[in-house]
Amino acid sequence: MAREPDLRVIPLICPDCGARLPAEEGSVIFPCGECALLWEPREEALVRRELRLLAGEGSVHVSFWLFPFRVTTAGGEVTTLGEYRRLTGNSNRLEPERQGMPPLLFIPAVAGMPPHLLLRAGRLLTLRSPVLTSRRGFPSRLMAIGRGERDAALMAQTILLATLGPERLRNLSFLRSVKVTVGEGGLCAIPFLERGERLLHGEWSLEI
Amino acid sequence: MAAAEFGGIGCPQCGGPLNFREGSLTTLCGACRTALAVTGSAGITRYYLEETLDLAGARSAARRFLATAGVDDAVASRLRFQGGELCFLPFWRLRGIAVGWRWLERETVIEEEYLDEQGMTRRREQKGLPEQQSEILALPVEYSSPACDLSPYGLAGIATVSSVLALKGVSFERLARRGIVFDPTKEAEQIRREAMGLLRERSLPKETVRHEERLELSGEQLALIYYPVWKLGFLRDERLYPVMVDAVNGRLLKGRFPGRATVRLASPLATVTLLLFAFSLQVTAGIVLTALFLGWLASRGEVSSAGIARHFFLLVVPGKEVEHG
Structure with missing residues (x-):
């Protein structure tokens, strides 16, 4: 095997203000508390990442990757939120103006979350497809971000399948035919209330 | 430093x-x-x-x-x-975390009651229709x-x-x-x-007849x-x-190390002493004893000049090598 280059280390110092970035266990993207920016190591430099802060009540912010997506199945192509709702069998009323919007996959970016909780959190939020209201600012408490965009995109198909009903999943031809294509991902921070070990989002009736 | x-x-x-x-x-x-x-x-x-x-x-x-x-x-x-x-x-x-889906078909067993010739109620197990199920997987890989x-x-x-x-x-x-x-x-x-092969093998439920899965490694x-x-x-x-x-x-x-050697002075000395003693008593006795000795060597497959030399002159026998690991 050809000799590979050695291990590389990149100092976690904010390229904008020179402040030292905190390196929490499992982090892959690092927030700068001074200038309210996120930095991700790529090759031998730190690259800026945008963070969308969502409005809501909560003391701690959990980061999620948001991917617009479309699904091709044996039954056809799903490209809008309305079609996605029908695919999942969700009969709850959807505002007419949101029918034609692209559906969004929510994939937890938080570090150290056990695989089954990760799947559950992604499934619940994707199924709910909540209305997202952004606000200006930077979260004061952001849980460590332990999943990069590429890794999150690898989970897209699994999270999407987790949102479908068991009848569809029992059909092997259907499973074979599912192909999820994701667009460019964006990081968002969702506020949660802390309830002991659990995190609660009151407005969306969501507990993870 | x-x-x-x-x-x-x-x-x-x-x-x-x-x-x-x-x-x-x-x-x-x-x-x-x-x-x-x-x-x-x-x-x-x-x-x-x-x-x-x-x-x-x-x-x-x-x-x-x-x-x-x-x-x-x-x-x-x-x-x-x-x-x-x-x-x-x-x-x-x-x-990392292996994520994806698995579809599988499992054997099922149906328990049914029947009446035997004496009119007694008995139970028996019968093979049922295969059960199909699927699961969404997110498993830690190490x-x-x-x-x-x-x-x-x-x-x-x-x-x-x-x-x-x-x-x-x-x-x-x-x-x-x-x-x-x-x-x-x-x-x-x-x-x-x-x-991934090991994970598939270990996570597959028993009694699986047929299965198909698609897993990817994330993180x-x-x-x-x-x-x-x-x-x-x-x-x-x-x-x-x-x-x-x-x-x-x-x-x-x-x-690997040389084993503990054993010194076998007694065996060649005893042979020589016995033979000399037999010959000193009577030549015939000496010849008979020599024949018996050669017969014993033959039974061990050592009737050769090398075998006889080994018996008389190999006084230190190397022990079996000690192997570790």
């Missing part, structure tokens, strides 16, 4: 030595307290474990083993090791494997040690100055296949960890005996 004095990667800010933890993508410089992100070429991080034993320490560890292992005392006391090489043996470590054939070194795995001890970042040129660095012959792709952390081992050797009767000593904890990993 300046970066050039140790074998690992130094802090880019102050040059101080860095310690790493397996599976962690960040570290903190102990000297200047700068946090550092860790990346590797093609996503592979390369580390090594530092040896805690020097050559003298490794030899002492081998001698301590000799004292308790049934090796010839004379050999153990006179044994002189010749040279010694520090080897860095490569191991792959893979972590896999370790030697990166080349390490059987001559007696080291099968390093999973526990590497997750507990501090690691150093590999700078190949510096590490090669300290010892022999083995190249991995197993490619990273093979490790991924092995890990992959692939590391190549070099483990230090001392390769010692000694010559005895023109034969080279290799000994491998774990350079971290002094454990003897693999070795």
Whole structure:
């Protein structure tokens, strides 16, 4: 095997203000508390990442990757939120103006979350497809971000399948035919209330 | 300590030595307290474990083993090791989360009641229709494997040690100055296949008749960890005996030693005395006894000049070699 280059280390110092970035266990993207920016190591430099802060009540912010997506199945192509709702069998009323919007996959970016909780959190939020209201600012408490965009995109198909009903999943031809294509991902921070070990989002009736 | 004095990667800010933890993508410089992100070429991080034993320490560890292992005392006391090489043996470590779906068909058993000839109610089990089900999987992956054939070194795995001890970042040129660095012959792709194959096999429920799955590895952390081992050797009767000593904890990993020799003075002396005594009594008795002796040798397949010479002149019989590991 050809000799590979050695291990590389990149100092976690904010390229904008020179402040030292905190390196929490499992982090892959690092927030700068001074200038309210996120930095991700790529090759031998730190690259800026945008963070969308969502409005809501909560003391701690959990980061999620948001991917617009479309699904091709044996039954056809799903490209809008309305079609996605029908695919999942969700009969709850959807505002007419949101029918034609692209559906969004929510994939937890938080570090150290056990695989089954990760799947559950992604499934619940994707199924709910909540209305997202952004606000200006930077979260004061952001849980460590332990999943990069590429890794999150690898989970897209699994999270999407987790949102479908068991009848569809029992059909092997259907499973074979599912192909999820994701667009460019964006990081968002969702506020949660802390309830002991659990995190609660009151407005969306969501507990993870 | 300046970066050039140790074998690992130094802090880019102050040059101080860095310690790493397996599976962690960040570290903190102990000297200047700068946090550092860790990346590797093609996503592979390369580390090594530092040896805690020097050559003298490794030899002492081998001698301590000799004292308790049934090796010839004379050999153990006179044994002189010749040279010694520090080897860095490569191991792959893979972590991540396997995500995807699995569809499977399982055998089912139906229990039914029936009336026998005497009108008694009995139960019997019958094979039912196969049951189809599917599951969405998100399973943790943790896999370790030697990166080349390490059987001559007696080291099968390093999973526990590497997750507990501090690691150093590999700078190949510096590490090669300290010892022999083995190249991995197993490619990273093979490790991924092995890990996923093992996971599929272990997570598959019993009674599965047919299955299909599609799994992908997310959050992959692939590391190549070099483990230090001392390769010692000694010559005895023109034969080279290799000994491998774990350079971290002094454990003897693999070795072969001459066995404890036995001196058999009694057997040739007794034969000669008996034959002489028989001949001194009567020549016929001597001849009969000689014939009996040759018959006994024949029964052992040793009627040859070499066999007879061995019986009379081989007074020291080498013991069976002691193998470890």
